[in-house]
Amino acid sequence: MNKIKISFPDGSNKNYKKGITPKEIVESIGPGLAKAAIAADVNGQLVELTTLINENAKIEIITFDTHKGQDIFHHSTAHIMAQAVKRIFPKAHLTIGPSIEGGFYYDIDVRPLKPEDLEKIEAEMQKIVDEDHELIRKKVTKAQAKKLVKDNPYKIEMIEEFPKGEEITYYQQGEFIDICRGPHVPRTSSIQAFKLTKASSSYWKGDSSKKSLQRIYGVSFPDKKMLRKHLQMIEEAEKRDHRKIGKELDWFSFHKEGAGFPFWHDKGTIIWEEVYDYMKEMLRKKGYQLIKTPIILNKDLWLRSGHWDHYKENMYFTNIDEKEHAVKPMNCPGGLLVYKSNVHSYKELPIKAGEFGLVHRHEMSGVLAGLFRVRCFTQDDAHVFCTEEQLEEEIIKLINLTLEVYQTFGFKEFQIELSTKPEKAMGSEKMWKHAEESLKKSLEKLNIKYKLNPGDGAFYGPKIDFHIKDCMGRSWQCGTIQVDFSMPERFDLTYEGNDGKKHRPVMLHRAVLGSLERFLGILIEHYGGKLPLWLSPEQARIITVADRFVKYAETMAEEMKEQHIRVEVDDRAESIGKKIREAQLSKVNYILVVGEKEEKDKTVNVRTFYNKVLGAKKTSTFIKEIQKEIDEKTLPKE
């Protein structure tokens, strides 16, 4: 295939040699047409021309596999949807309709939509696809553009906000036009498979004081097979939903008597405590102190910490002896009182104090989401007090600790972000610079890639955030390392230097898991409930073939329990098949079937929760093997 055929939106076709530069194309057909062919059809594949023309590069075939290709696809589908909406609701005003990761949406000023409306819109979209309109790009002046959308106040507002000198273009397909930069697919028939996934609401420009709009979400693909695969993936993700698993496996629950406050059941508590024990041991090994501070403290403290002025919206209050108190939304003030209860020497630094503190935050009701977003949670918090010189070394230690923990839990995908000084900030320029440099240098020394978020730091100091990805590709902030210039000042923290004078320590806040509750939610979805053995609430279940083997099963269970293995016996008079099925559904790591053979040979017949039958093993061997698996915190392998 040395030739490529380019079909332009005006209907003309031309053949070119492969490797031709866009400049040569422009010369051969004239600039007007080339500019119009933002996304042309090359042998049935999408090609984006404009940017390439500007860069004088070779033609690049853009397919759906590329980010850009998907972007074009989704955005064009948004246009088709908008056209369909306009046909069904002629009075609707379109606002903005971008492509997003994995799909698209369009915000439309129209009456609230019902599911059957979405079906109607989908049907109309199919018609538009079948009508096979060309998408034609045209350039207009500001005045012309305004005329085109004269009935739509949103579009007029957008056009008015257009930067001076930037060219305004619109796309037309059939009777429909929309102001848009593009690029787009050449014809509506390029969109072979799409689905509107949900309707919800949003605000014009994301501002809750502005008018409420209807947002319709959808996905689109070049062929139906890909759509089917996509829908299957969503189904799989739904199966892994930690809220569903938590209920089914009796791990935790939520009740209307306390919206957003999780209740941990016995099995959930086991998982919780395994995570807690692991973290606690880790901190002890790394030279941390562990402290516990009260949940309710009086107004004076919160005034001093600044929370009363800056965080009141999110706090819960109560009165004790007619004095105002607040439930802690953060652990630091309590930790600071612990620091202040002694005089400290430079020889003690760095002081690292960990606290698994239960904090309460009044979140808006609409944001609550299972364990991912709750109103009370346990932070694996710690505060490090050190000298400026120690800062970089301590940060490196914290980063290493965080990565080690994530690895243990089997999280390989994460993103690290460095946020620097915001406009409104406290502390001197010099301090900020030093702290930002320390964070940056630490990351670079460890050869860690990170994303820079300039101006995104807290007012009291810069920070590094760790985001881990769950099975649905959603990214959750877990770990954080924050430098704090504010608290040491507010609480007048000091240490005695070797010069005999008082100095101000640097304070670091850090969390690795962030919130134990949220982290467990992520963990559950990551593993779809099939947890690593060391975390699993039920590590093994012994299933008896018939009643006369119950005694043998119980002896074995005793033996395993003595070795701290969490094992249960299913001695019900049910069929083996049923008992195995139920054990599988309750995500028990090892299913041990015992009957005549096993009793005679002192063995167990092993099957894993990945449905692998490992066969008969000596009971003693099995115990040794899984003890090793527990101790080494081995990750499950399918």
Add this chain to the structure above:
RNA sequence: GCCUCCGUGGCUUAGUGGCUAUAGCGGCGCUCUCGUAAAGCGCAGGUCGCGAGUUCAACUCUCGCCGGAGGCUCCA
């Protein structure tokens, strides 16, 4: 908090302006004593989220509240 949708035994779920509101799982009882993803029969269990209104009559229609899902926004 705002918008859309939802709320029926422990769980999943059918259904209707009017007689005693489905069914499956689970639970309990009996039978079977069984070899790797659901044995058979029987029984119990629901003021249809809560409150008010419309109506001769409301689980069903309307409104308010509570809770949930998705989104806006916020965030660990």
